Amino acid sequence: MSSPQMPPWLQEQLMKLQQSQQSLQSLMTQKQHIEIEKAETEKALEELKKVTDDDAVFKQAGTILIKSKKQELIDELEERIEMTKTRSTVLEKQEIRLKETLKEQEAKITEMMKGGPTNTPPSNTPPVEDNPRK
DSSP: OOSOOOOHHHHHHHHHHHHHHHHHHHHHHHHHHHHHHHHHHHHHHHHHHHSOTTSOEEEEETTEEEEEOHHHHHHHHHHHHHHHHHHHHHHHHHHHHHHHHHHHHHHHHHHHHHHOGGGOOOTTSOOOOOOTTO
């Protein structure tokens, strides 16, 4: 091979970065699914509230429909909306943390590449801070 191989420390950091990027992508997909579920549930609740109390209402249980009471379904849908809001909030916080981690990892890789492998500390000892402003 005529091209130099990537140093192991850089490979390791790039792998960590890639894992974080994949985690963020997965998280974004989860958020999207939750938002869709929330919108669908809100629409169902909106339609259910239009129905008179005398009309028959049904809820889906797998592949069958079960006759139910309007107020029970309203309560279930409202609870589901609250759960999706909570899950969305949790995912939002995870997203913020992951984005911060990605920035830190990118900065670390950039710094390590500037310093080169000779300035990279062994993996079993913490790096020594050269910058007194930190």
